Amino acid sequence: DSGYGHDLSPQMIYRYSRQLLLPSFGVQAQSKLLKSSILVVGAGGLGSPALLYLAACGVGHLGIIDHDVVELNNMHRQIIHTERFIGQPKVRSAAAACRSINSTIQVVEYQEPLRTSNALEIMSKYDIIVDATDNAPSRYMISDCCVVLGKPLVSGAALGFEGQLTVYNYNGGPCYRCLFPTPPPTTACQRCSDSGVLGVVPGIIGCLQALEAIKIAGEVGEPLSGRMLLLDSLSGRIRIVKIRGRSLQCVACGENTTFSKLQFREFDYENFTQSPLTPSPLKLNLL
Amino acid sequence: DSGYGHDLSPQMIYRYSRQLLLPSFGVQAQSKLLKSSILVVGAGGLGSPALLYLAACGVGHLGIIDHDVVELNNMHRQIIHTERFIGQPKVRSAAAACRSINSTIQVVEYQEPLRTSNALEIMSKYDIIVDATDNAPSRYMISDCCVVLGKPLVSGAALGFEGQLTVYNYNGGPCYRCLFPTPPPTTACQRCSDSGVLGVVPGIIGCLQALEAIKIAGEVGEPLSGRMLLLDSLSGRIRIVKIRGRSLQCVACGENTTFSKLQFREFDYENFTQSPLTPSPLKLNLL
Amino acid sequence: MQLTVEFGGGLELLCNSVKIHNVNVELQKAAEKLTMKDLLAWIRTNLIKERPEMFMKGDSVRPGVLALVNDCDWELTGQLDTTLEEKDVVVFISTLHGG
Amino acid sequence: MQLTVEFGGGLELLCNSVKIHNVNVELQKAAEKLTMKDLLAWIRTNLIKERPEMFMKGDSVRPGVLALVNDCDWELTGQLDTTLEEKDVVVFISTLHGG
Ligand SMILES: [Zn+2]
Ligand SMILES: [Zn+2]
Numbered sequence: 001d002s003g004y005g006h007d008l009s010p011q012m013i014y015r016y017s018r019q020l021l022l023p024s025f026g027v028q029a030q031s032k033l034l035k036s037s038i039l040v041v042g043a044g045g046l047g048s049p050a051l052l053y054l055a056a057c058g059v060g061h062l063g064i065i066d067h068d069v070v071e072l073n074n075m076h077r078q079i080i081h082t083e084r085f086i087g088q089p090k091v092r093s094a095a096a097a098c099r100s101i102n103s104t105i106q107v108v109e110y111q112e113p114l115r116t117s118n119a120l121e122i123m124s125k126y127d128i129i130v131d132a133t134d135n136a137p138s139r140y141m142i143s144d145c146c147v148v149l150g151k152p153l154v155s156g157a158a159l160g161f162e163g164q165l166t167v168y169n170y171n172g173g174p175c176y177r178c179l180f181p182t183p184p185p186t187t188a189c190q191r192c193s194d195s196g197v198l199g200v201v202p203g204i205i206g207c208l209q210a211l212e213a214i215k216i217a218g219e220v221g222e223p224l225s226g227r228m229l230l231l232d233s234l235s236g237r238i239r240i241v242k243i244r245g246r247s248l249q250c251v252a253c254g255e256n257t258t259f260s261k262l263q264f265r266e267f268d269y270e271n272f273t274q275s276p277l278t279p280s281p282l283k284l285n286l287l
Numbered sequence: 288d289s290g291y292g293h294d295l296s297p298q299m300i301y302r303y304s305r306q307l308l309l310p311s312f313g314v315q316a317q318s319k320l321l322k323s324s325i326l327v328v329g330a331g332g333l334g335s336p337a338l339l340y341l342a343a344c345g346v347g348h349l350g351i352i353d354h355d356v357v358e359l360n361n362m363h364r365q366i367i368h369t370e371r372f373i374g375q376p377k378v379r380s381a382a383a384a385c386r387s388i389n390s391t392i393q394v395v396e397y398q399e400p401l402r403t404s405n406a407l408e409i410m411s412k413y414d415i416i417v418d419a420t421d422n423a424p425s426r427y428m429i430s431d432c433c434v435v436l437g438k439p440l441v442s443g444a445a446l447g448f449e450g451q452l453t454v455y456n457y458n459g460g461p462c463y464r465c466l467f468p469t470p471p472p473t474t475a476c477q478r479c480s481d482s483g484v485l486g487v488v489p490g491i492i493g494c495l496q497a498l499e500a501i502k503i504a505g506e507v508g509e510p511l512s513g514r515m516l517l518l519d520s521l522s523g524r525i526r527i528v529k530i531r532g533r534s535l536q537c538v539a540c541g542e543n544t545t546f547s548k549l550q551f552r553e554f555d556y557e558n559f560t561q562s563p564l565t566p567s568p569l570k571l572n573l574l
Numbered sequence: 575m576q577l578t579v580e581f582g583g584g585l586e587l588l589c590n591s592v593k594i595h596n597v598n599v600e601l602q603k604a605a606e607k608l609t610m611k612d613l614l615a616w617i618r619t620n621l622i623k624e625r626p627e628m629f630m631k632g633d634s635v636r637p638g639v640l641a642l643v644n645d646c647d648w649e650l651t652g653q654l655d656t657t658l659e660e661k662d663v664v665v666f667i668s669t670l671h672g673g
Numbered sequence: 674m675q676l677t678v679e680f681g682g683g684l685e686l687l688c689n690s691v692k693i694h695n696v697n698v699e700l701q702k703a704a705e706k707l708t709m710k711d712l713l714a715w716i717r718t719n720l721i722k723e724r725p726e727m728f729m730k731g732d733s734v735r736p737g738v739l740a741l742v743n744d745c746d747w748e749l750t751g752q753l754d755t756t757l758e759e760k761d762v763v764v765f766i767s768t769l770h771g772g
Contacts, residue, residue: 471737
């Protein structure tokens with residue numbers, strides 16, 4: 001197991017030399033990356049670049065969870081999947097791609113939907129969670145589970161020409177429910193499959209998610225906690241705004257909350273948000 | 288040749304459906320992408336994500352020029368290359384990756400360094416040039432060639448934890464020499480191979496380069512001309528600043544310039560910047 | 575009072591797809607200051623062209639909408655009671671779930 | 674005069690790797706305004722700790738350095754003659770070539 005210890009092998013020194021050269025990164029941050037474990041929920045538009053960069057930079061243990069299969073209409077944005085994986089599970093395709101660019105890290109595949117019944121067990125094995133999902137109930141569920149387990153959450157979203165990014169539940173900062181205590185009306189919850197997305201927009205946000213996860217895992221820089229990045233790709237504008245801190249009244253992370261693992265397991269996120277955790281794929285009428 | 292015409296095949300409609308759904312993109316911008324040709328100079332840290340997203344979104348003709356071979360110490364950031372291509376030409380590796388995610392586009396490989404002797408001929412075949420190189424003389428040479436040929440240039444750069452992005456020579460906007468008429472001292476020209484770079488930083492900038500190229504090719508949104516994006520990944524700050532317009536005194540694009548194809552061919556960029564166009568790889572003493 | 579009001583995350587669809595609005599909001603007579611509560615009422619009357627329930631709920635914004643005053647969450651500036659000043663930039667953005 | 678002076682693109686290495694400096698620049702007596710020329714001289718004396726030739730050339734910045742006043746290229750504001758005001762943000766950034 002020496003590969004994941006402080007002692008970098010000559011191969012590793014050569015592979016990661018351009019990061020080791022950085023004075024504010026160096027052997028110390030690289031060693032932390034190699035010992036860290038990160039779970040990426042969703043191997044789609046956001047997960048594709050996030051997984052590639054996390055694998056490439058040397059995150060020691062990388063988990064991927066997704067229940068879906070690769071489809072041709074994913075290919076315009078989900079650049080981790082190649083055409084020969086069409087019809088096959090996204091986790092298998094994504095894991096193969098990660099291993100092909102870095103055979104020295106461990107990649108674990110979870111070919112199943114994330115649900116309240118498996119989330120605690122799976123997420124407890126990782127230091128950092130990356131939310132790369134595409135629907136509201138998953139976002140509440142993942143945030144609540146991170147609060148219960150005390151894990152930082154790197155959350156990204158993209159739709160149309162816009163993207164959003166922040167870090168939740170990090171170092172006393174807010175959780176998803178602190179910002180959004182009440183779910184939005186279902187009519188406001190559009191998904192890429194319904195409304196479309198310019199492929200490179202989740203590309204940008206997914207890269208930024210990898211960056212934030214690397215900063216947290218390597219303990220360098222200032223993670224985007226208490227701040228939110230707003231990207232408007234069409235006009236070429238990016239805002240980084242200050243958001244509220246942890247809410248004392250938050251049902252999940254507030255002062256007097258009783259939210260527990262047991263409650264998490266029994267919480268009905270689909271009913272809460274009035275939308276399904278694993279939406280059935282839209283059948284296009286264009287063909 | 289119907290595949291590159293206005294009429295999208297049912298396969299294409301299915302593949303690009305999530306972009307076709309976008310009201311401000313639709314069939315019109317997608318058809319323009321399919322008919323466009325983009326040259327990416329450099330298949331390294333910036334070129335990797337730029338090429339993947341340009342291929343995925345359906346740029347009809349994609350050119351790649353690079354003289355280098357894949358090395359293990361590229362892998363932490365050059366996510367288009369897999370380990371099995373180590374030792375092989377980057378263009379071959381990058382082209383194979385582009386074709387594996389989109390077999391319906393044309394990918395052209397130029398396994399040679401870009402020089403004044405071949406730049407005019409190669410670049411004249413493309414609508415848009417993406418500068419994904421890593422040294423000062425290449426940046427002057429590519430910009431001058433774009434001015435002479437009247438091509439827009441999407442320019443990105445990354446070093447350490449920082450990145451920069453702008454569009455030159457677009458719609459009356461400035462060229463590289465308008466901003467930097469005099470080359471910087473060679474001591475100020477660090478390269479990733481000398482000074483290191485966090486892998487995901489060129490990832491973010493390369494994605495943003497793909498975005499700008501897509502906006503220009505698809506004729507949507509406002510390209511980043513006359514503006515420059517400055518990324519400081521460690522502090523999590525992004526500035527988009529207003530830069531000067533075209534300079535009347537510019538040697539390359541100014542009012543009374545006599546800069547021509549002939550002069551371009553004879554200009555000595557290595558002497559001008561006092562640094563080599565294709566730097567010999569640094570041999571690391573860490574091993 | 576000159577203000578910039580911006581919509582994002584899909585909310586611009588309620589205003590003819592226009593994202594940035596440079597507006598001049600007249601102060602109510604007798605009132606000495608303009609608050610976010612006043613601005614929301616003004617926006618509902620003057621900018622929102624359709625489905626106002628997708629923007630507001632009661633006299634505040636609907637769940638899932640972030641309101642920002644000069645790039646700062648209005649929860650930090652006083653929410654509905656935030657006092658606006660000349661040339662302030664107010665952004666309303668709907669949270670995205672896609673990926 | 675309170676100013677924020679920032680360095681990027683490697684220039685921060687000349688100032689002990691500190692990127693953001695909140696500084697108080699005293700106005701010269703008799704002089705009524707502070708220009709970028711004055712600020713550059715002040716920075717060279719007070720902030721630059723090593724290799725000043727990597728920051729300045731003559732009384733301006735060296736080739737390859739962009740100077741920005743409130744997120745705007747100083748070529749558009751008057752270059753060395755740009756007049757600075759209270760709370761202005763001045764950024765010096767070295768252009769990058771890496772990739
Ligand atoms: Zn909370
Ligand atoms: Zn010029």
